[in-house]
Amino acid sequence: MSSNVLLKTYVELVESGFFGNREPREFIKYALNLIEKGIKERHGILLLAPPGIGKSSIPSIIAFANQEYYRLGILRVLHILPLRSIISDVYRRFGFGLERIGANVINPICRQYSLIHESPFLQSLYTVLTFDMYVYNFFKLPIEELWKIERELSYGHYELPRSGIYSALNFFDESHLMLESLDIGAAALRTILYHLQRTETTYVLSTATLSENIEKSLEKLLGEDKVVTVNYITFIKEKGPDDFYENEMEKKIVPYSKKPVKVENISKLVSLVEEFSSNHSKFLLVVNTVERAVKAYKALISKKPLLLHSRFTLKDRVAKLKLLGESKITVSTQVIEAGVDESFDAVLTELAPISNLIQRFGRLARGDVEYGEWGIFFDNESLQGNGIYDPKLVHRTLNELLNVEKEIHWHLPVIIDGRGKYCGYLKLLDNVWSVAKDLVSIDQSFLFILETFFISSKDVMKYLERLGSFVREDVLCTLYIGEPPEDYWKYVESLDSRAIFMGFSEAISYARKVLEKGFEVRLAKYVKEDRVEVESWNKMPSKELKQKMLRREILAIVIPSELYDGGVYGVGLKR
Numbered sequence: 001m002s003s004n005v006l007l008k009t010y011v012e013l014v015e016s017g018f019f020g021n022r023e024p025r026e027f028i029k030y031a032l033n034l035i036e037k038g039i040k041e042r043h044g045i046l047l048l049a050p051p052g053i054g055k056s057s058i059p060s061i062i063a064f065a066n067q068e069y070y071r072l073g074i075l076r077v078l079h080i081l082p083l084r085s086i087i088s089d090v091y092r093r094f095g096f097g098l099e100r101i102g103a104n105v106i107n108p109i110c111r112q113y114s115l116i117h118e119s120p121f122l123q124s125l126y127t128v129l130t131f132d133m134y135v136y137n138f139f140k141l142p143i144e145e146l147w148k149i150e151r152e153l154s155y156g157h158y159e160l161p162r163s164g165i166y167s168a169l170n171f172f173d174e175s176h177l178m179l180e181s182l183d184i185g186a187a188a189l190r191t192i193l194y195h196l197q198r199t200e201t202t203y204v205l206s207t208a209t210l211s212e213n214i215e216k217s218l219e220k221l222l223g224e225d226k227v228v229t230v231n232y233i234t235f236i237k238e239k240g241p242d243d244f245y246e247n248e249m250e251k252k253i254v255p256y257s258k259k260p261v262k263v264e265n266i267s268k269l270v271s272l273v274e275e276f277s278s279n280h281s282k283f284l285l286v287v288n289t290v291e292r293a294v295k296a297y298k299a300l301i302s303k304k305p306l307l308l309h310s311r312f313t314l315k316d317r318v319a320k321l322k323l324l325g326e327s328k329i330t331v332s333t334q335v336i337e338a339g340v341d342e343s344f345d346a347v348l349t350e351l352a353p354i355s356n357l358i359q360r361f362g363r364l365a366r367g368d369v370e371y372g373e374w375g376i377f378f379d380n381e382s383l384q385g386n387g388i389y390d391p392k393l394v395h396r397t398l399n400e401l402l403n404v405e406k407e408i409h410w411h412l413p414v415i416i417d418g419r420g421k422y423c424g425y426l427k428l429l430d431n432v433w434s435v436a437k438d439l440v441s442i443d444q445s446f447l448f449i450l451e452t453f454f455i456s457s458k459d460v461m462k463y464l465e466r467l468g469s470f471v472r473e474d475v476l477c478t479l480y481i482g483e484p485p486e487d488y489w490k491y492v493e494s495l496d497s498r499a500i501f502m503g504f505s506e507a508i509s510y511a512r513k514v515l516e517k518g519f520e521v522r523l524a525k526y527v528k529e530d531r532v533e534v535e536s537w538n539k540m541p542s543k544e545l546k547q548k549m550l551r552r553e554i555l556a557i558v559i560p561s562e563l564y565d566g567g568v569y570g571v572g573l574k575r
Contacts, residue, residue, distance in 0.1 A: 005072065006032035009065035018097040019057065026242040028054050031230045032061065035204065038228040039072050039169060042200040044193065046218065049232040050411055051208045051362030053244055058204070059171045060094055063126035066169075074202060075167040079128045082177040084113045084501075085310075086338055087128050088318060093341065112143075114476075114501065120144035121157065122164030131178055135188055135470045137161035139449050140457045149457045150551040156457045170196060170203040174338045176210060176355050178471075184443075185471040190221060191442040195450045197222045208362070209355040211433035212426075221440045233414050233426070241416065248411045251365055253422070255408075256375035260351055260401055263377050266292075270299045273348060276375060277329055280346040285331045286360050287350045288386040294571050297331045304569075305329040308336060311573040313481070315497040316566050323568055336363060343369050350386075351378035353393040354400065354432045358425050361410035374410065376401065393432060400428045446470070465550055474503035475546055479510070479573070480524055482561035488530040491555070499556070500564075500573055504549070508542055510573075511557050515539075522558040534558055 007029055014024045031047060035058070038045040049055050059079040066072050081087055095107045110119035112129035119127040121144065122137060136143055138161070145156035172178070178189045196203045205218070219227055236245055256276055263269045273296070277283035287293050290309045297307040306327035308320055324330065324342050334352070337359035343366035349357060357376070365372030378398065385391040406423040409415065413426035445463070449455055468475050479500045485491045502510075511521045521537045523545075532555065540548075548554040565571045 004033055004036055005065045006036045006061060009068065010061050013061065013064060013097075013101075017100045019054075020096075020100065023243070025054055025244060026239070027232055027235050027244060028058070030235050030239070031058065034228055034230045035062075036072070038204075039074065039202050042202060044197050044202070044222055044227045045204040046210070046215065046227060046229045046231075047204055047206040048210050048215070048230065049206075049208060050244075050413055051359060052366050052411060053232065055206050055208070056090065056173055058206070059128075059169075059173070060097075060126070062169055062171070067125055072169075074169045076122075076124065076164065076169075077126045078122060078134065078165065078168045078170050079126070080131055080134045080170060080172045081128065082131050082174055083335070083338060084130055084314075085317065085335055086174065087111055087113055087130065088314070089321075089340060090128050114478075114495075117144060121160040122168070123160070127164075131172075131185070131189070132471050132476070134165075135192070138165055138192060139446070139470060140455070140460045141464070142457075146552060149461050150553075152458065158457045166199065166201050168202075170201065172203065172205045174207065175205050176207040176359075177338065179207075179210070179214060180353070180355055183472065184467075184469065187441065187443045188446055188470050190218075190440070191446040191450070193218070194221060194442050195447060197226055198451075209358050209429055211436075212430045213433045213436055217440045221442070233416075236414075236416055245412065245416075247368075248409065249415075249422075250370070251411075252371045253365060253407075253409055253411065254371075254373050256346075256348070256373055258407075260376040260378055260398060263379055265379075266295050266299060269296060269377065272375075272377060273300065273329075276346060276348050276373075280344075280373065281328060282344045282346070283329045284336065284344040284347045284363060285329070285349075286336055286347065287331070287333060288352055288382065288388055290333055290572075291575065292350070292386075293331050293333050294575075297571065300329060300331065303329050305331050306568075307571060308332040309572060310335055311500055311502070312570075313497050313500060313564075313566065314495075316568070316570065316572070319568050334360075336360065341366075343367060345369060345371060346373045346375075348375045348377065351376055351382040351394060351398060353389050354397045354425075354429050356389075357397065358410060358429065364410065396432045396435075397428075400431050404428065465547055468546070468550075472503070474505050475549060476501055477504040477507040477549060478556035479507055480556035480558045481564045482558075484524045484532050484534060484556070484558060486532055488526060488532050491524070491532045504542075504546055507557055508545070511537065511559070512539075513575075514559060514563065519560050519563065523554050524556040524558050525554050526552060 010032055011024055035045055047055060059077050063077040091109050091111055094109050110124040110127045112119050112127055112133050133143060140158040142156050142158050142161050148154035149156045179186050273285055290311050293309045297305055306320060306323060344363050347361055347364045349360045361374055364374055383394060385394050407421050408425060409422040410425055412424045414424035415422050449460055481498045485494060515521050522534045523537050525533050527533050563574045565574055
């Protein structure tokens with residue numbers, strides 16, 4: 001047995017059945033060797049590998065190894081994810097693994113996000129948390145004590161979670177969702193990576209869709225001699241095709257149409273879906289907006305589809321995911337792109353930037369499924385980015401799709417031996433991102449917060465009130481459905497079944513439309529002695545409301561329960 005602690009742990013977990021009926025993957029073994037070397041030498045690590053190969057299992061392997069052997073020089077693992085929904089999936093899969101090996105123990109993963117605070121100061125052995133939560137804690141605003149800082153009752157114990165970060169392996173999963181946004185969140189992540197590198201704090205940046213342009217920019221920013229790049233392409237070129245590559249090459253991944261199909265309206269899209277899905281037992285339709293998803297779902301209602309989007313409560317989302325394997329037709333937004341371990345034998349998606357397409361087609365013919373059919377459709381709204389994506393990226397993606405000569409193998413970045421009719425997805429990815437700029441800049445204000453001792457939490461709080469958010473262009477807002485409990489802690493417990501999270505601007509727009517339709521809109525506010533009171537909105541100016549939400553004086557915008565259609569087959573938040 002190798003002296004490599006991570007490799008030893010991985011083999012033991014596979015043999016025990018923790019990952020199900022799976023043999024050890026050669027690339028994961030290769031990656032673990034390099035990651036352990038990087039950890040011991042205090043280097044940063046870029047992990048680049050295709051969807052479905054098992055990258056997201058690596059944090060759990062490291063956590064097991066660290067607890068068992070204590071030879072890695074780290075005290076804990078922080079598994080940082082861009083979406084709250086992925087945290088639930090990671091937690092659930094880890095629990096299934098424990099059941100498989102007969103471990104009758106409580107799931108040791110601590111979850112840390114808006115609804116659940118199981119490791120508020122990031123001191124547990126394995127914490128799974130959102131990027132938002134990570135940034136706030138690293139930037140001296142511990143979420144658990146934020147209300148004290150906002151009310152200037154305390155500075156908060158902000159060095160506690162920061163010590164948790166400096167003594168951890170920081171694993172940034174699905175990092176393309178943060179880096180490719182090219183907004184304040186991407187600047188925050190680049191600045192954090194730069195700071196982690198300067199302080200020799202170990203991190204892994206993991207993704208399937210990092211273009212050469214972004215990869216080289218990161219290496220330049222962080223120092224090529226200080227970063228270990230673990231690349232699946234390098235692995236198969238040096239070692240030859242592995243089982244994952246051979247298995248993917250044996251599959252038939254075929255296009256429904258060789259070129260993207262233009263549709264004129266929702267009825268044309270439904271006709272396309274009905275024709276495309278007729279010969280498939282598990283069909284996935286992915287669209288770019290919630291509004292489109294709901295329209296398509298209602299038009300296909302006779303076929304009893306399953307609907308997934310971000311405007312459901314956590315409770316309803318979990319219930320839907322449990323039925324995902326039984327549904328013949330699933331209609332989803334981009335929430336399906338990451339963290340959902342489900343395979344479909346046909347995927348039709350709306351045109352989106354190339355990285356999003358790669359992730360969506362990562363749900364196609366996963367694992368041992370041998371056949372998959374894919375298609376792309378678009379309309380004028382798609383070409384404009386649907387108000388979500390950069391139109392330039394969408395147009396460049398469409399141009400690549402129209403001019404590609406071979407059929408695209410969406411599961412492999414490159415085809416190394418010239419076999420068959422396929423090309424890998426990497427060339428398209430690189431071409432789309434080749435003209436992108438400003439990929440190496442860091443935010444000096446963020447760096448000042450991270451590295452200046454005399455900057456306190458109160459200083460950061462004042463800066464945040466001016467800025468609005470560290471990770472997105474808008475403040476995250478809570479819509480609460482129905483009557484909130486008067487007890488604050490009961491209110492917190494109710495959030496998984498009553499809360500929907502969205503950007504502040506979108507929430508305000510929705511609330512105004514609801515008012516125009518004659519519904520009552522109220523505000524839930526925190527008062528002394530852990531109480532919650534509800535008051536009329538009275539169209540408080542947006543700027544004032546945003547400030548009060550940042551200070552958590554206002555907890556949520558409260559809407560009537562009749563505006564939410566819940567349950568497994570509901571449509572979620574009504575328009």
